[in-house]
Amino acid sequence: MEKIDKQKIKLKQHIDESYDIFFGENLFLFIVKWIKKNSSEKRIVIITDSNVAELYSDKLKAEFNKENMKTEVFIFPAGEHSKNLETAMKIIAELSLKGFGRDSLVIAFGGGVTGDLAGFIAGIFNRGVDYIQVPTTILAQADSSLGGKTGVNTAYGKNLLGVIKQPKAVFIDANVIKTLPAQEIRNGLAESIKHAVIKDKHFFEWIEKNLEEIMAAKPPAILTLARYNCKIKGEVVEKDPNEKNLRKILNYGHTIGHAIEHLMNKQGKEVYPHGYAVSIGMMLAARLAIALKTGFKQADLEKQEQLLKKASLPIKIPREIQNEEILKVISLDKKAKNGNALFCLPSSIGKMAVFDGEYSTIADKNLILRLLDETR
Ligand SMILES: NC(=O)c1ccc[n+]([C@@H]2O[C@H](COP(=O)([O-])OP(=O)(O)OC[C@H]3O[C@@H](n4cnc5c(N)ncnc54)[C@H](O)[C@@H]3O)[C@@H](O)[C@H]2O)c1
Numbered sequence: 001m002e003k004i005d006k007q008k009i010k011l012k013q014h015i016d017e018s019y020d021i022f023f024g025e026n027l028f029l030f031i032v033k034w035i036k037k038n039s040s041e042k043r044i045v046i047i048t049d050s051n052v053a054e055l056y057s058d059k060l061k062a063e064f065n066k067e068n069m070k071t072e073v074f075i076f077p078a079g080e081h082s083k084n085l086e087t088a089m090k091i092i093a094e095l096s097l098k099g100f101g102r103d104s105l106v107i108a109f110g111g112g113v114t115g116d117l118a119g120f121i122a123g124i125f126n127r128g129v130d131y132i133q134v135p136t137t138i139l140a141q142a143d144s145s146l147g148g149k150t151g152v153n154t155a156y157g158k159n160l161l162g163v164i165k166q167p168k169a170v171f172i173d174a175n176v177i178k179t180l181p182a183q184e185i186r187n188g189l190a191e192s193i194k195h196a197v198i199k200d201k202h203f204f205e206w207i208e209k210n211l212e213e214i215m216a217a218k219p220p221a222i223l224t225l226a227r228y229n230c231k232i233k234g235e236v237v238e239k240d241p242n243e244k245n246l247r248k249i250l251n252y253g254h255t256i257g258h259a260i261e262h263l264m265n266k267q268g269k270e271v272y273p274h275g276y277a278v279s280i281g282m283m284l285a286a287r288l289a290i291a292l293k294t295g296f297k298q299a300d301l302e303k304q305e306q307l308l309k310k311a312s313l314p315i316k317i318p319r320e321i322q323n324e325e326i327l328k329v330i331s332l333d334k335k336a337k338n339g340n341a342l343f344c345l346p347s348s349i350g351k352m353a354v355f356d357g358e359y360s361t362i363a364d365k366n367l368i369l370r371l372l373d374e375t376r
Pocket residue numbers: 049050051052055078079080083110111112113114116136137138139140143144145146147148149150159176177178179180181184187
């Protein structure tokens with residue numbers, strides 16, 4: 001054999017991807033000033049959906065104009081159905097035709113759909129350009145705008161194509177929530193209640209006490225809600241950015257939740273709200289926690305149920321879908337192990353159970369079937 005030699009490309013990286021989350025009211029001018037001071041990028045790309053554009057894009061653009069900064073707004077039709085490669089490619093084509101390059105700064109201005117889509121575009125355009133998140137839904141302010149997960153759906157799966165791309169900063173403006181429909185507030189609250197159950201008993205109690213203020217989109221309540229949510233998600237992401245173990249706790253309620261969402265969306269014309277599915281999923285997971293004796297008590301389950309009900313979130317599996325269908329979907333889930341669905345379960349309100357060092361466990365199919373029945 002001929003002599004083979006080699007050369008190593010050393011790529012050990014120690015990158016600091018830290019970023020700030022700013023909380024406040026009427027932040028548009030502050031955002032413009034922050035960009036002016038902190039970003040060397042010359043061309044500002046605002047990506048937003050049709051609803052948010054109608055309500056706020058002129059106002060945001062006006063603040064840039066005041067500072068003599070040029071911006072271009074790219075609008076796509078609001079809704080989950082837009083979170084795909086086609087929309088991403090349309091925007092990328094427009095960006096290219098208009099001569100945008102590596103010196104672009106993308107602003108993801110909207111809910112989770114906008115954040116995922118715009119973050120994805122920022123992740124791939126010119127092999128990646130900087131972006132910031134300006135989340136405008138409770139869900140995006142609580143969850144999707146931090147952590148760096150971006151992506152689009154394909155016919156083969158939700159969020160199937162994506163990149164981890166951390167934003168340069170996140171700006172949480174409580175005022176924009178005033179125009180958010182009640183259903184979207186509830187939808188985002190499900191993830192907030194999830195955060196409370198997995199990590200913070202005080203947060204749980206705070207939501208119980210302040211639910212009306214939240215539903216009325218009162219800025220002080222919205223800001224406190226966002227601060228709690230970001231603290232919890234931020235801590236989890238910091239410790240486990242690549243979802244090796246701890247980050248899995250964010251999937252509480254999502255095993256059954258995703259299956260319900262998937263099955264409802266297969267039959268329905270309207271998109272079944274993710275938060276509704278997670279709410280039901282949390283009820284099943286809480287029952288499973290009791291059955292597997294994690295320490296979670298019947299009284300904890302009742303507290304969770306009461307709060308979800310008070311937030312007008314569903315707690316029962318929709319009649320349209322069958323237990324067997326759910327079982328099939330969860331066994332095919334990308335997070336399942338050898339066809340066994342994994343569940344993250346609480347041991348009390350504010351704490352997650354650990355199974356042999358792991359934050360998730362499998363469960364017997366017959367037990368899941370029984371608990372599915374109980375969640376009807
Ligand atoms: N990246 C992540 O870590 C992560 C986490 C959770 C969810 N997600 C993704 O987030 C998406 C769902 O996000 P969402 O619930 O925010 O949906 P969304 O972005 O579709 O927003 C919901 C609706 O509210 C409207 N809207 C947004 N802001 C508004 C405002 N201030 N006033 C009035 N209307 C407003 C939108 O136009 C839309 O019709 C899903 O695609 C999900 O996969 C991502």
